[in-house]
Amino acid sequence: MHIDSPNPPQPDERQEQAINQPYDRSDLYLYTLRKMAESNLETNLTNLTRLLNRRAFFYKSAEVMRENPDKKFAILVMDIANFKMLNEFCSHQAGDDILVYIADIYRDYWKQSLTVVSHFRADIFAMLTPFESKEDLIEIAMDIHNRIDAFKLPYKVLASVGICIASSPDMATSNMFDYASIAKQSIKGKFYAKYAFFDDKMYQNMLVEKQIENDIVNALESGQLQAYIQPKADMSTREIVGGEALVRWIHPKEGIISPGRFIPVLEKNGLIIDVDFCIWTQVFAWIQERLAAGKKVVPVSINISRMHAHDTAFTQRLIQLAEEYNVPTSLVVLELTESSFLTNTDGMFASMLELKKHGFMLSMDDFGTGYSTMTMLKNHPVDEVKIDKGFIDDIENENVQIILEHMIHMLKALKKKIIVEGVELPSQQDFLLDHGCHYAQGFLYHKPMPVPAFEALLDGE
Numbered sequence: 001m002h003i004d005s006p007n008p009p010q011p012d013e014r015q016e017q018a019i020n021q022p023y024d025r026s027d028l029y030l031y032t033l034r035k036m037a038e039s040n041l042e043t044n045l046t047n048l049t050r051l052l053n054r055r056a057f058f059y060k061s062a063e064v065m066r067e068n069p070d071k072k073f074a075i076l077v078m079d080i081a082n083f084k085m086l087n088e089f090c091s092h093q094a095g096d097d098i099l100v101y102i103a104d105i106y107r108d109y110w111k112q113s114l115t116v117v118s119h120f121r122a123d124i125f126a127m128l129t130p131f132e133s134k135e136d137l138i139e140i141a142m143d144i145h146n147r148i149d150a151f152k153l154p155y156k157v158l159a160s161v162g163i164c165i166a167s168s169p170d171m172a173t174s175n176m177f178d179y180a181s182i183a184k185q186s187i188k189g190k191f192y193a194k195y196a197f198f199d200d201k202m203y204q205n206m207l208v209e210k211q212i213e214n215d216i217v218n219a220l221e222s223g224q225l226q227a228y229i230q231p232k233a234d235m236s237t238r239e240i241v242g243g244e245a246l247v248r249w250i251h252p253k254e255g256i257i258s259p260g261r262f263i264p265v266l267e268k269n270g271l272i273i274d275v276d277f278c279i280w281t282q283v284f285a286w287i288q289e290r291l292a293a294g295k296k297v298v299p300v301s302i303n304i305s306r307m308h309a310h311d312t313a314f315t316q317r318l319i320q321l322a323e324e325y326n327v328p329t330s331l332v333v334l335e336l337t338e339s340s341f342l343t344n345t346d347g348m349f350a351s352m353l354e355l356k357k358h359g360f361m362l363s364m365d366d367f368g369t370g371y372s373t374m375t376m377l378k379n380h381p382v383d384e385v386k387i388d389k390g391f392i393d394d395i396e397n398e399n400v401q402i403i404l405e406h407m408i409h410m411l412k413a414l415k416k417k418i419i420v421e422g423v424e425l426p427s428q429q430d431f432l433l434d435h436g437c438h439y440a441q442g443f444l445y446h447k448p449m450p451v452p453a454f455e456a457l458l459d460g461e
Contacts, residue, residue, distance in 0.1 A: 048096060049103035049119040051110075057118030061128040061173040064114055068130070069169040071114065074137050076127045077180040078102075078144060081158040081188055083123040098151055099123065105147050109140070126177060134197070137163050141195035160188045161195040182206060209265045215251075216262070216271055220278055224250050227282040229300065230448040231457060232419055235429050235440050240457055242419075244301040244335065244441065245283045246448050247275055272305045273314070279303075280321060283332065286451055288325040296458045301333040301363055308348075315351045319358055329359035333384060337365045356381050363419070368407065377414070385411050389422025392442075395431055408435050 044056035052060060065073050083095065099119070106117040106125055116128040131137050141161040148159045162184025164176045179198040186202065187193035219225055225247055232242035249257040266272040280302050290297045308314045322329050334355060336348075352362055363384035364377070368391060377385070387407065394400045411418050420432055423442030432440065446457070 046119045049099055051103050051106060051117055051119040051125070054118065054120050057116060057120070057126060057128075058173045058177070060116045061176075064116055064128060065166060065169045065171070065173070068114060071130045072132070073114075073128060073130055073166045073169075074163055075166075075173065075176040075180050076129065076137065076141060076144075076161055076163050077177060077184050078125045078127075078141075078159055078161045079184065079188070080123040080148075081160060094153060095123075098148075098153065098157065101151055102144075102148060105144060126180075128173070128176075134165075137165075137197075138195065145194045158191065160184050160190075160193070162186075162198065163195060164198040179203075179206075208261075209268075212262050212265045213269055213271070216266065216275070219249060219251070220274055224252070225275060225278050226250055226450070227279045227286070228448040228450055229454040230441055231446040231454065232298075232439055232441050233445040234438055235423070235433055235445075236438060238445065240298060241439055242299045242301065242333070243454060244448075245279055245303070247279050248448075267305060267307055270307055272307050273311050276303065276305055276308070276314075277317060280318065282451075284321045284325040284327050287327045287331055290455075290458075291327070295455075297331060298458065299331050299333050299361065301335040303365075304334050304336045306337065308351075312347070315354050318355060318360065322358070329355075330361060333361040333363050335363040335365050335386070352381060366421075368403075377416075382416065384417040384419060386419045386421050386441075392420060392422045392424075392428050395428050401431070404431075405435055408432075408437055412436060 044052055046053050061073075061075070080098075102123075102125060103119060106119075106127060109115050109127060109129065110117045112129075114130045118126045120126055127140070129137075129140065141163065144161060145159045148157055151157060162180040162182065164180035164183065166176060179202070182202050183196040183198040187196045226249075227245045228248045229243040229245055231240045232244065233239065234241050247259060247263075249259075249262060251257050263272065266275055283300050283302055287297055287300065304314075318332075318334075321327075322332070334352075336352075356362060361383045362381060363386060364382045365386045366388045367377075367385045368388050387404070391400055391404055391407075395404070408418060418437055418439065420437055420440040421442065423429055423432070423440040423444050425444065428442075429440070429444060
């Protein structure tokens, strides 16, 4: 059997279930697998690059490893940072051209004994290869990176390679691919980092993420996720003019879990959509309760995650919440970041226009930090702009002062309400007031707090 053949057998459903399970490496078993797949040779290859597809790669890699238990193997996974932007700036044809070019690089390695290569999808390529030392794998990663870097394009192409070393001949190749992908993600877009090995720290982080994924469903059902509100204040009078709803996980054993620990995990697996809806519901219910009691109410911002770019139902959910709780939409501000628009610009823009028609106020968070901030301001119907904390932290810098002064002037000319984030010092407050800014969030005024504490502030208690 020629294990480096470019046309490995294609597994059916029975094979795919068995690929990553330990088995008796008998000649009869391998012969049976080959016979079961001989009729599907052409379907093993991708159309554009003619490399192995995902299923064939997992099958063939597992077969190679199990036939050679005396050798060490690793899987290398590579993709390109901002590949979608390459297609936009240089055309889809240019994108296809570089994919074919990369496939030829991988084809060179395919000629080597016991090496298996694949074009998974888009700009993702994978390779199973034998090796003697980690230096061998580094050499492969650097060769791939350097050859891609040499491709002539007006757009800088930055490749990242993640590497996972097999712990045994029976290690699931799908797990190896996932681990190599995790390693790759740790360096993606970092100019100075060309490759990364999956290590114990990444493994422990992965276990933490899995634990969060397992626990979050129960947290949603048992009310562990609570809305905290950080007030927005008039800097001149200290009057509360609004608030921003933030999620806090009140774990029965660990206490308050920092959002920095679980939000990125939930954004990756999509559960952030359920968490957002949970907090939105609490906000609408709270506003309804205050209105029914004839108590003071101020507009409260709720965050719209970038994952909602793929959630076509979220606009209707917000409209239904307003109707269900009989809450004026003008009391709910929808807070979005630039990243919310990056993956589905047209879809998000249409959603924002629809919500705007229903009376919701729109706020642009982290203003000034993204490369397309001005384009967003020009094209999107925002009512409020939140100047990013990074400018305020460095307000003693004369250049920052000039930028802030002109930024404030521009936003006022555009008739946008301005909220400044992260105000912590009287000197920062004084500068902002001197330049016509009146509203802020920050520890100089109030930290995020439970809803009852926010109510006490509104009631003057």
